[in-house]
Amino acid sequence: MAKSKKLSPAQLLGTLSFHQALLADTRRNRAFHRALAARVRPGHTVLDIGAGSGIWAVVAARLGARRVVAVERDPLLQPVIENLARENGVGDRVEVVCADARRLELPREFDVVVSETVGVEAFDEGIIALMERARERFLRPGGVLVPESVALRAAPAAPFDPGRLSPPLVAAESFASLTRHVPRGVIPERLRTLAPSRQLLRVDLHTARSGDPLPLARARFRVADGRGVGGLAVWVDMGLAPKVALQTRHGTTWTPTFLPVDPLPRGPGRLSLELDWNVARRRWHVEFEGDGGSRHAGDHSPLFAWGVVRPALRRGAAGSRRGRR
Numbered sequence: 001m002a003k004s005k006k007l008s009p010a011q012l013l014g015t016l017s018f019h020q021a022l023l024a025d026t027r028r029n030r031a032f033h034r035a036l037a038a039r040v041r042p043g044h045t046v047l048d049i050g051a052g053s054g055i056w057a058v059v060a061a062r063l064g065a066r067r068v069v070a071v072e073r074d075p076l077l078q079p080v081i082e083n084l085a086r087e088n089g090v091g092d093r094v095e096v097v098c099a100d101a102r103r104l105e106l107p108r109e110f111d112v113v114v115s116e117t118v119g120v121e122a123f124d125e126g127i128i129a130l131m132e133r134a135r136e137r138f139l140r141p142g143g144v145l146v147p148e149s150v151a152l153r154a155a156p157a158a159p160f161d162p163g164r165l166s167p168p169l170v171a172a173e174s175f176a177s178l179t180r181h182v183p184r185g186v187i188p189e190r191l192r193t194l195a196p197s198r199q200l201l202r203v204d205l206h207t208a209r210s211g212d213p214l215p216l217a218r219a220r221f222r223v224a225d226g227r228g229v230g231g232l233a234v235w236v237d238m239g240l241a242p243k244v245a246l247q248t249r250h251g252t253t254w255t256p257t258f259l260p261v262d263p264l265p266r267g268p269g270r271l272s273l274e275l276d277w278n279v280a281r282r283r284w285h286v287e288f289e290g291d292g293g294s295r296h297a298g299d300h301s302p303l304f305a306w307g308v309v310r311p312a313l314r315r316g317a318a319g320s321r322r323g324r325r
């Protein structure tokens with residue numbers, strides 16, 4: 001059992017509405033269902049890490065799995081999973097374990113491990129570490145993971161939000177120049193991409209190690225007008241099983257991430273992106289080479305915004321120390 005914490009009806013509402021949204025995510029659910037149908041064979045043993053409502057544990061049992069272990073760290077969800085399994089007539093084959101999968105011990109007996117712990121930024125829900133542990137401790141030799149890979153894709157995009165005040169009550173360029181260093185989640189329907197997307201990096205979950213930094217990602221795009229580019233949209237592309245993929249560009253509960261850039265020169269040209277997606281040193285560097293000879297290079301990182309604000313904080317702290325004397 002996971003370490004007990006105070007649970008409240010408000011938490012239950014939050015948890016239920018989160019999982020209700022996931023259960024209503026048709027694109028996601030169809031893709032995961034297709035992947036499990038391709039992977040789970042009658043008689044298999046299946047481990048579902050981060051089982052949530054229990055949807056994939058129940059699907060695996062209905063596909064003929066002999067035994068399914070549903071691991072979920074949120075204790076509020078244990079009865080939810082048990083009820084769903086009973087309702088689907090597979091209560092006798094789905095065992096619910098309330099625990100943090102990073103500390104769990106189980107026999108190395110599973111033919112399939114499924115884990116929908118893919119975050120909006122791909123790796124922010126810890127899928128690399130969870131699947132690494134699953135591979136090393138739970139998956140029998142020859143067993144498979146769902147998903148098997150997680151990749152990032154990107155495309156230049158029109159300004160998502162020009163960062164202007166509406167109505168423009170005060171000048172706010174100093175603020176806008178800071179927010180050009182802040183990645184943000186965007187409403188997919190409001191995102192307008194300006195060139196075909198490119199894969200930035202791909203992590204094979206059958207080999208990835210959580211201690212390894214993500215490699216620096218590079219991509220080049222052809223754009224019709226640099227001035228029309230407000231930033232780069234980045235989203236996730238999951239390889240769930242052979243020939244079963246799921247992208248989070250639109251139509252799912254995930255949202256793409258928008259990386260703003262400084263204004264680029266007018267006219268057609270080539271845009272190069274270099275992206276460090278490691279959270280602690282996230283940075284995106286863009287270069288634009290206009291067909292007419294214009295050039296622009298820009299570096300963006302939340303650390304730069306911090307670099308602008310931090311000296312003022314230091315001055316403020318020194319000032320208040322002087323004031324107290």
Ligand SMILES: C[S@@+](CC[C@H](N)C(=O)[O-])C[C@H]1O[C@@H](n2cnc3c(N)ncnc32)[C@H](O)[C@@H]1O
Nearest residue numbers: 022050051052053072073074099100101102116
């Ligand atoms: C995005 S939800 C997916 C739920 C369900 N599998 C689905 O696809 O609808 C991820 C779930 O994983 C659980 N989770 C995240 N990290 C976990 C961990 N280390 N151990 C156990 N459960 C975890 C969360 O509590 C959450 O319920």
